[in-house]
Amino acid sequence: xxxxxxxxxxxxxxxxxxxxxxxxxxxxxxxxxxxxxxxxxxxxxxxxxxxxxxxxxxxxxxxxxxxxxxxxxxxxxxxxxxxxxxxxxxxxxxxxxxxxxxxxxxxxxxxxxxxxxxxxxxxxxxxxxxxxxxxxxxxxxxxxxxxxxxxxxxxxxxxxxxxxxxxxxxxxxxxxxxxxxxxxxx
Amino acid sequence: xxxxxxxxxxxxxxxxxxxxxxxxxxxxxxxxxxxxxxxxxxxxxxxxxxxxxxxxxxxxxxxxxxxxxxxxxxxxxxxxxxxxxx
Numbered sequence: 001x002x003x004x005x006x007x008x009x010x011x012x013x014x015x016x017x018x019x020x021x022x023x024x025x026x027x028x029x030x031x032x033x034x035x036x037x038x039x040x041x042x043x044x045x046x047x048x049x050x051x052x053x054x055x056x057x058x059x060x061x062x063x064x065x066x067x068x069x070x071x072x073x074x075x076x077x078x079x080x081x082x083x084x085x086x087x088x089x090x091x092x093x094x095x096x097x098x099x100x101x102x103x104x105x106x107x108x109x110x111x112x113x114x115x116x117x118x119x120x121x122x123x124x125x126x127x128x129x130x131x132x133x134x135x136x137x138x139x140x141x142x143x144x145x146x147x148x149x150x151x152x153x154x155x156x157x158x159x160x161x162x163x164x165x166x167x168x169x170x171x172x173x174x175x176x177x178x179x180x181x182x183x184x185x186x
Numbered sequence: 187x188x189x190x191x192x193x194x195x196x197x198x199x200x201x202x203x204x205x206x207x208x209x210x211x212x213x214x215x216x217x218x219x220x221x222x223x224x225x226x227x228x229x230x231x232x233x234x235x236x237x238x239x240x241x242x243x244x245x246x247x248x249x250x251x252x253x254x255x256x257x258x259x260x261x262x263x264x265x266x267x268x269x270x271x272x
Binding site for chain 1: 197198199200202203206207210212229230231233234236237238239240241242243244245246247248249251252253254255256260261264265267268271
């Protein structure tokens with residue numbers, strides 16, 4: 001029986017290139033690299049088109065390939081992993097490991113259950129994300145954008161859980177503080 | 187129980203570290219108890235956790251708030267490249 005859903009590679013660029021590019025760009029923050037990944041996605045998909053199973057839509061199939069390309073890139077960046085110096089957290093905590101006055105989280109005075117629908121939040125988030133050390137950023141992206149569990153992230157990046165917990169801890173410390181300063185402005 | 191409480195005082199650095207483990211159900215029972223005890227006396231760490239959940243809940247929509255497009259030049263190049271694959 002013929003697959004109900006067929007691949008139409010000649011339409012891919014027009015139909016999917018912009019959204020795959022955006023998908024990649026929010027995760028990688030490098031336009032040249034994002035372009036390369038989109039290109040690689042289409043080429044890999046083309047080469048693998050015999051393996052396409054019609055249970056997935058063409059679109060989801062391309063997204064899955066793209067996601068794998070991004071993770072491959074993250075994995076390369078995670079080799080020779082360096083979680084950073086222990087002193088990296090000293091800006092937040094004093095000698096007895098309690099919050100310093102100036103970096104104690106302040107109440108943002110908003111409803112934390114609300115979904116924020118302002119572009120401003122996302123441009124600040126993007127700025128703060130770019131400031132993170134690259135491996136922390138990648139871990140953040142995998143956890144929050146792709147809903148991956150700690151086990152999945154450790155496997156994908158070939159890192160130990162111990163390293164993962166340090167990376168996510170530091171990533172959260174930096175990102176939260178950056179948002180408080182630049183988005184909430186306190 | 188008393189013994190647990192006795193050992194339950196953890197620092198803010200430890201509490202913020204454990205918050206991620208608890209979120210993924212990877213904290214031990216003792217760690218969970220330590221964290222709960224800590225939150226009772228520390229607004230900063232409680233806010234830290236709440237705000238990170240908030241950031242995560244909203245971050246997932248980031249793609250909807252970008253309007254970047256792949257350049258026309260790149261698209262044409264891609265189309266040509268795809269044709270060459272045949």
